[in-house]
Every structure is written in C-alpha cells, then in structure tokens.
Amino acid sequence: MTAVAEFYGDNAALYDRVATLPPVGRWRARAVAALDLDPGDTVVEMGCGTGANLPYLRRAVGPGGRVVGLDLTRPLLERARGRITREGWVNVHVVQGDATEAPVETADALLATFVVGLLADPADAVADWCDLVAGAAEGGRLALVDATASDHPAGRLLNPAFRAFVAAGAPSSSPADVARALVPGSGLAAPLSERVRASRRALTARARDRRYERMGLGFVGVLSGRVGGV
Ligand SMILES: C[S@@+](CC[C@H](N)C(=O)[O-])C[C@H]1O[C@@H](n2cnc3c(N)ncnc32)[C@H](O)[C@@H]1O
Incomplete structure (x- = not known):
C-alpha cells in the first residue's frame, strides 16, 4: 500500500466529513458546471475519494449517462460505494486503481479535485488525461480543482x-x-504549489476554451478546458 492510500485510508471518516461540508459542495458544483456535461455523457473522476463529487456528476449526466470514479484507497472507495448504493444509482461505478495508469480509454469529460498535488509527475498525468478526453466527438472537457495559497x-x-x-x-x-x-x-506547502502549477501548465498547453475561476477567498482554483475535436 502506498503512503497516500495508507494516510487517506486511516482518515476516511474524517476526510468524508470535511469533503461534504456545504461550502466545499458549492466548489464541487461549480467545478462540475465547468465540465459543460450533457445528459448521456460519460465522465471519469480521477482520485474520486469518498465520492463527494458523484451527486453533482450524476445529476449532470442524468440516468442515461455514465460516471466512473477511480481511486487508490479502498476505505474511501467503500464510502463512495455506500453512497452509490444508498442513492440507487445504476450508472455510477467506482474502481480501485492508479490515476496515473488509468484503465479507461475514452470519456466525454474528466474531473480531478484536490488530487494532482499528490502525484509525483502531475504534468505527465494531465497529458495522459488530455489524451483520454481528446477522442470525444467535439473534444472533451477536463477540470482540475486545487487549493493553493491565496x-x-x-x-x-x-x-x-x-x-x-x-x-x-x-x-x-x-x-x-x-x-x-x-x-x-x-x-x-511549496511542493504542493509546484505540482498544482505544473498540472495547470500542462492543461493550459493542450486545452482551448479555457476558463479559470477562484473560489473560497482565493484558496481554491478551477481550471478547465476542452481538448481535441477541432
Ligand atoms: C485530497 S483527496 C481528494 C478526494 C476527492 N477528489 C475529493 O475531492 O474529495 C485525494 C485523493 O486522491 C487519491 N489519490 C492520490 N493519488 C492517487 C493515484 N495515483 N491514483 C488514484 N487516486 C489517487 C487519494 O486516495 C485520495 O482519495
């Protein structure tokens, strides 16, 4: 087990409480809005944790769409699965796996919230995620949500x-x-900030129709853009 999975696994209950606080929910809603999802779309969430984004993603793609969450940490995924079962969603699935070697070939959109700061090479991961959405008919949207100093x-x-x-x-x-x-x-906090900056540079290099929004007194940024489809 990696240090990241062990840490989040040990703190799953506390993490879920923080992750579902109402102000954090408002950031999640805005991040999902930045994906411009349509009913019927397929959306992948990298590092989905306890599934706090799943209600917003499921609402955006509707019963005819598909939501797939991927995360390293089993205890967090168990909480996400509990959420899926309670809601009775049949088109929402979470799987255990490494977001830097995602077993997913294509999607209409991809979301990663508070994840890239934990990756050893976030620019490389974002480049792969761009490839993943680039095959969508009109190009796919990718949104990165991260916290940095304000x-x-x-x-x-x-x-x-x-x-x-x-x-x-x-x-x-x-x-x-x-x-x-x-x-x-x-x-x-410097390594986190450097990784967030590297991930944003990687998305900026590949994406058009980019939008950047800051929330939470300037601590939280959502960078989104569309890749492929021209
Ligand atoms: C700060 S939490 C964010 C969880 C969720 N995205 C949210 O917004 O509540 C970081 C998450 O990234 C996951 N994670 C870190 N590195 C990962 C990797 N290489 N592959 C998949 N998940 C990873 C952790 O297990 C944890 O669930």
Missing part, C-alpha cells in the same frame, strides 16, 4: 492557517511540521 486580501491573512492545513493533510507530515508550517517561508 492572494485575495482577506485570504492572505489566512495563508499561515492554509499552510498548516496542507502540512496536516500531507501523508508523511508530523505535528512538528504542522507547527513549522505556520511560519512564513517554511516552504512546507
């Missing part, structure tokens, strides 16, 4: 708390790391 006037004041939150959510961090992250310049 440059919003009110958000800037909360950047130390953001760094501590990132450190607390890093699979290998200790309580001392979380305390250190409160100090400006500690650099503990």
Whole structure:
C-alpha cells in the first residue's frame, strides 16, 4: 500500500466529513458546471475519494449517462460505494486503481479535485488525461480543482492557517511540521504549489476554451478546458 492510500485510508471518516461540508459542495458544483456535461455523457473522476463529487456528476449526466470514479484507497472507495448504493444509482461505478495508469480509454469529460498535488509527475498525468478526453466527438472537457495559497486580501491573512492545513493533510507530515508550517517561508506547502502549477501548465498547453475561476477567498482554483475535436 502506498503512503497516500495508507494516510487517506486511516482518515476516511474524517476526510468524508470535511469533503461534504456545504461550502466545499458549492466548489464541487461549480467545478462540475465547468465540465459543460450533457445528459448521456460519460465522465471519469480521477482520485474520486469518498465520492463527494458523484451527486453533482450524476445529476449532470442524468440516468442515461455514465460516471466512473477511480481511486487508490479502498476505505474511501467503500464510502463512495455506500453512497452509490444508498442513492440507487445504476450508472455510477467506482474502481480501485492508479490515476496515473488509468484503465479507461475514452470519456466525454474528466474531473480531478484536490488530487494532482499528490502525484509525483502531475504534468505527465494531465497529458495522459488530455489524451483520454481528446477522442470525444467535439473534444472533451477536463477540470482540475486545487487549493493553493491565496492572494485575495482577506485570504492572505489566512495563508499561515492554509499552510498548516496542507502540512496536516500531507501523508508523511508530523505535528512538528504542522507547527513549522505556520511560519512564513517554511516552504512546507511549496511542493504542493509546484505540482498544482505544473498540472495547470500542462492543461493550459493542450486545452482551448479555457476558463479559470477562484473560489473560497482565493484558496481554491478551477481550471478547465476542452481538448481535441477541432
Ligand atoms: C485530497 S483527496 C481528494 C478526494 C476527492 N477528489 C475529493 O475531492 O474529495 C485525494 C485523493 O486522491 C487519491 N489519490 C492520490 N493519488 C492517487 C493515484 N495515483 N491514483 C488514484 N487516486 C489517487 C487519494 O486516495 C485520495 O482519495
């Protein structure tokens, strides 16, 4: 088991509570809107976790569409499966697998929320995800949602708390790391930010009709675009 899967597996219940908070739900709704899904579409979610995006994706594709979620971490997927069973969705499926070697050939759209910061080579993963949606009839849309430090006037004041939150959510961090992250310049959120930037550059290089939206006092960004189909 990888350190990422072990960390999220151990914290599945807590993660699900945070992931389904109402303000986070509003970010999810906007991210799904950025995919411009039509009823009947097939959408893949990389790193679907406990399935917090599934209700929004299922609503957008309707009963005639298909939603497939992929994640490394079994305890999170069990929660996602519980959600699917409770809702009685027959066209929503989650599978255990690595989003950097996805066993999926094509889709109309792809979503990854708070995932690329955990990948060793996010640019490479995003390039593969672009290939995956490029074969859709009019090109496919891809949306990346990630948190970085804020440059919003009110958000800037909360950047130390953001760094501590990132450190607390890093699979290998200790309580001392979380305390250190409160100090400006500690650099503990830097790897996450660099991976998010690399993923956004990779999507920007391939996608047209791009949109970028910041939410949550400037901490959360949604970058979306269409690949292929010209
Ligand atoms: C911060 S959580 C986000 C979960 C979900 N996308 C959400 O918004 O609630 C990161 C997720 O990425 C998954 N993950 C990390 N690396 C992965 C990989 N290489 N392949 C598949 N899933 C991965 C973790 O298991 C975890 O569920």
